[in-house]
Amino acid sequence: MTTFATTPGAVAPGFRLEQKRRINSDFPGPKSTELAARRAAVVAKGVASGVPVYAADADGGIIRDVDGNSFIDLGSGIAVTSVGASDPAVVSAVKEQVEHFTHTCFMVTPYEGYIAVAEQLAELTPGDFEKRTVLFNSGAEAVENAVKVARLATGRNAVVAFDHAYHGRTNLTMALTAKSMPYKTNFGPFAPEIYRVPMSYPFREENPAITGPEAAQRAITMIEKQIGAESVAAIIIEPIQGEGGFIVPAEGFLPALAEWATANGVVFIADEVQSGFCRTGEWFAVNHEGVVPDIITMAKGIAGGMPLSAITGRADLLDAVHAGGLGGTYGGNPVACAAALGAISTMREQDLAGRARSIEAQVTQRFATLQAELGDHSIIGELRGRGGMLAIEFVEPGGKTPNADATKAIAAQCLREGVIILTCGTYGNVIRLLPPLVITDELLADGLDVLERAIRSVGVGS
Ligand SMILES: *Cc1c(COP(=O)(O)O)cnc(C)c1O
Helix, strand or coil, X not given: CCCCCCCCCCCCCCCCCCCCCECCCCCCCHHHHHHHHHHHHHCCCCCXXXXXXXXXXXXXXXXXXXXXXXXXXXXXXXXXXXXXXXXXXXXXXXXXXXXXXXXXXXXXXXXXXXXXXXXXXXXXXXXXXXXXEEEECCHHHHHHHHHXXXXXXXXXXXXXXXXXXXXXXXXXXXXXXXXXXXXXXXXXXXXXXXXXXXXXCXXXXXXXXXXXXXXXHHHHHHHHHHCCHHHEEXXXXXXXXXXXXXXXXXXXXXXXXXHHHXXXXXXXXXXXXXXXXXXXXXXXXXXXXXXXXXXXXXXXXXXXXXXXXXXXXXXXXXXXXXXXXXXXXXXXCHHHHHHHHHHXXXXXXXXXXXXXXXXXXXXXXXXXXXXXXXXXXXXXEEEEEECCEEEEEEECCCCCCECHHHHHHHHHHHHHCCEECXXXXXXXXXXXXXXXXXXXXXXXXXXXXXXXXXXXXXXXXX
């Protein structure tokens, strides 16, 4: 078994690529333009890309394109490359594994890497009970399987999801996802027995004084009156919502829901696909309020960019499933497992949860100052988030009307200046910051300078 040295505050290792932003005047360059033309002839239009350039290399906080432009990466490929896109520990673990075998199928000829990842997850996830893990390929697949386990173990059908939720693009997970365009429109019919209840969204509550426990009670009353507690197999919730707008529920919301679930024999599933693995300044976002889910779904940050997902939960729930009931050809691929062990060792050795908290401090301080300076009549509605999962919600000045146009304009200006920034939110009016947690302070500061300039110029122009 691998042992890990924990060296809090260890110096980040050197990077292969210079950690510096540099954009040529002909951006997007000729090679990217040529690839765009080839792409249009063969790749389906339904797959859209946020930026018009094509990656050639990536390391630390930098993505270099095929024309030699270097971008500051404030998206991590949607919260995936928290350890960087070519973390040395991931690279060497992958190389070592790929030279021996790439696949045997764990359901045919099992191997140690799968077990080692499950051991790590049993240790890292909250809860001091016996746990079991199953590995898959994508976040959606993990969510699907968490629901399968909950339904089988409880003998119930109904699954409760929340407003603004995002759980994936497969049939069941589309049903769990709230937002229609672009995720669901005309892709139905959707999986049955999914019920949606109100989230705690402090910035947009009609009654701004509503507490977390009161918001939980609002959801619970709806569950009890409209579904019936005895019909509910599971509640699934993102402890901090991702695509829906980086919504952090009011304090006490998650614990009250989890408590109700336990009291009513309902499986509490935390979807930590985006918020897990040090992203929020803790190993998992539920840790901030001491919530212990029955099952946790994980994916994005888990394996330094290799496709791997997992469910980890109570042994009594997972072991209720008959042998052969869970699995998949590629689930827990040995190369992906090696990458996960490498990524987890980097998270431990470089204390990336601590790095995430430091990123939160730097970003929060800067944008709180900007918000105070711009005053109440600015486009900044709210700053929120935890760790390296931070967001700015933009509004029409002086109110709360979502300002998607300003959001788009800011992201576009950042890109022109060499900063890759993602947007999100039910109303498309949220900029989310998800830098690789290994990003240097200097590079982060440069990226935030660009973002701040874009906010000032768009904010003043509107
Ligand atoms: C991205 C995401 C998913 C889906 O993961 P895929 O790997 O894209 O299938 C599920 N849940 C949450 C919270 C996510 O952010």
